[in-house]
Each structure stands twice: as structure tokens, then as C-alpha cells.
Amino acid sequence: MKTLKILLIEDDLQMQKFIAEYLKDYGFDCNVFENPKDAIENFKKEDYELIILDLMLPDMDGFDLFKKLKSIKDTPIIISSARGDIGNKIHGFELGADDYLAKPYEPRELVLRIENILRKTFKKTIKIGDFLIDKENRTVFLDDFPIDFTKIEFDIFIFLCENLNKISSREQIINATSLDINTKNRTIDMHISNIRYKIGDDSKNPKFIKSVWGIGYKFVG
The missing domain is CATH 3.40.50.2300 (Response regulator)
Structure with missing residues (x-):
């Protein structure tokens, strides 16, 4: 990317x-x-x-x-x-x-x-590497192919992209999306895992969404 x-x-x-x-x-x-x-x-x-x-x-x-x-x-x-x-x-x-x-x-x-x-x-449309993102219409394309995100996955993906190259804690992800305030960390991790799978990101050696031990995640552009 x-x-x-x-x-x-x-x-x-x-x-x-x-x-x-x-x-x-x-x-x-x-x-x-x-x-x-x-x-x-x-x-x-x-x-x-x-x-x-x-x-x-x-x-x-x-x-x-x-x-x-x-x-x-x-x-x-x-x-x-x-x-x-x-x-x-x-x-x-x-x-x-x-x-x-x-x-x-x-x-x-x-x-x-x-x-x-x-x-x-x-806020309009932005291209990050091979991703084309239309926030208003809630669509994400990777190499011109649409990615079938759920609502929560899209919200998390957008939040990480908007905070490109910054570390986002799980708490920040919860507060920025429609997730319940009592959402457990493992639920966030599950959503991240699903997002990685859909964008072809290797969970063991990710290119796009990096894990920051003890804190959260960072989208690398």
C-alpha cells in the first residue's frame, strides 16, 4: 500500500x-x-x-x-x-x-x-493508497472492487483512516462508533480481524492495520 x-x-x-x-x-x-x-x-x-x-x-x-x-x-x-x-x-x-x-x-x-x-x-472522497473511500455514501473500494463492510466495520475502518498513522485506543474506537460503551476489548479485536480479512491484510504481519500492544490499533498509510 x-x-x-x-x-x-x-x-x-x-x-x-x-x-x-x-x-x-x-x-x-x-x-x-x-x-x-x-x-x-x-x-x-x-x-x-x-x-x-x-x-x-x-x-x-x-x-x-x-x-x-x-x-x-x-x-x-x-x-x-x-x-x-x-x-x-x-x-x-x-x-x-x-x-x-x-x-x-x-x-x-x-x-x-x-x-x-x-x-x-x-469528508468528501479520499484515496489512501489502493483504497477509494466515499464517506457520504459509506462505500470503500480496494483496487476498484467494493468491500462488503458491516455498519460497525465501516465505522471502525473510517475512524482508523481519519486518524491515519496515529495510535487509536479501543476506548477511542468505541466512543467514535455506535458500539455500546460496555463493549469488551475482544469484541473490538474481532471486528478488526474481520476488517483485516476483507481487505486482505495478513493478521500475523499486517500492512494496513497495525496492532499496538496494550493500547489499540493504527492504520498505516
């Missing part, structure tokens, strides 16, 4: 490497470009969940690149720039930026903002 893909357009090679490696620790697959034209050609061929865009780039202004990317595909964009004055921020949001981070910033803040945007996107 592929991780969530992010396109990073940043001409500071040191910053580029730092962000890419940091995001990798949080389960994101980051493709990096310093040249706007190369980024555009790649973006035409690849699908990304989100773009991180610097404004100060060679050969093309970042705002012009922003408009070009949006004309190709409506992918969420976080502007990451040293141009942190209010005028640039207003212009960025007027163009349709999903967020604007003025450098310097803590990389953990970037991760939190990415996760926040993806949660909003998830």
Missing part, C-alpha cells in the same frame, strides 16, 4: 531535504522539485493528496505557479514562504490557498496543518 503522496516545490535544497525526511516519519511520500517547470510536468502525470509550495522560485513566481497547478488539478495547496507579510497572505488565500505558513516554522506545525486539510478533504 502506498503512502499519501505530497508534492513539495522548494528551491532551498537543505530545506527541501529536511521537510521531505520529516514528512516521511509521519507516513507521507514526498516528491520534491526545485524547478517549477519540472514540477508542472510531474504534476500532470502524478496524483497527489496535497502540494507544499514555496513562492520564491527560479524562472517563475510562486503565485503564477499556484494558478498553473490549480488549472491542471484542484489539489489542496499549502503555501510555505518567507514572504510572510499580510499582503502576500491575503493574495494567497484569495487565489484559493488552503493554508499559508510563513517561514521559519516548526515542521510539526506543518504536519498538523497537512492532517487538518486532509481531514477536510476526507
Whole structure:
């Protein structure tokens, strides 16, 4: 299963490497470009969940690149720039930026903002690796084949996906679904086992839903 893909357009090679490696620790697959034209050609061929865009780039202004990317595909964009004055921020949001981070910033803040945007996107339809999930219509497809989840299995699966790469306790799973508050741990484990079976996840060496001993589970993207 592929991780969530992010396109990073940043001409500071040191910053580029730092962000890419940091995001990798949080389960994101980051493709990096310093040249706007190369980024555009790649973006035409690849699908990304989100773009991180610097404004100060060679050969093309970042705002012009922003408009070009949006004309190709409506992918969420976080502007990451040293141009942190209010005028640039207003212009960025007027163009349709999903967020604007003025450098310097803590990389953990970037991760939190990415996760926040993806949660909003998830409310519609989201692709996580080979899974296509339509929350509104309560459908999940794996490699274009529908998965026949029960109501509880779907609710648990969605909750784990919405908390991608985070540990979810059994108590959190109960509180987030229609399960009775007195549901026993082994009942949760049974539902997880059924979900794993339906998505082809090996219970002894799972790729998707990892067990966290003594706590609960984590969906790895």
C-alpha cells in the first residue's frame, strides 16, 4: 500500500531535504522539485493528496505557479514562504490557498496543518493508497472492487483512516462508533480481524492495520 503522496516545490535544497525526511516519519511520500517547470510536468502525470509550495522560485513566481497547478488539478495547496507579510497572505488565500505558513516554522506545525486539510478533504472522497473511500455514501473500494463492510466495520475502518498513522485506543474506537460503551476489548479485536480479512491484510504481519500492544490499533498509510 502506498503512502499519501505530497508534492513539495522548494528551491532551498537543505530545506527541501529536511521537510521531505520529516514528512516521511509521519507516513507521507514526498516528491520534491526545485524547478517549477519540472514540477508542472510531474504534476500532470502524478496524483497527489496535497502540494507544499514555496513562492520564491527560479524562472517563475510562486503565485503564477499556484494558478498553473490549480488549472491542471484542484489539489489542496499549502503555501510555505518567507514572504510572510499580510499582503502576500491575503493574495494567497484569495487565489484559493488552503493554508499559508510563513517561514521559519516548526515542521510539526506543518504536519498538523497537512492532517487538518486532509481531514477536510476526507469528508468528501479520499484515496489512501489502493483504497477509494466515499464517506457520504459509506462505500470503500480496494483496487476498484467494493468491500462488503458491516455498519460497525465501516465505522471502525473510517475512524482508523481519519486518524491515519496515529495510535487509536479501543476506548477511542468505541466512543467514535455506535458500539455500546460496555463493549469488551475482544469484541473490538474481532471486528478488526474481520476488517483485516476483507481487505486482505495478513493478521500475523499486517500492512494496513497495525496492532499496538496494550493500547489499540493504527492504520498505516
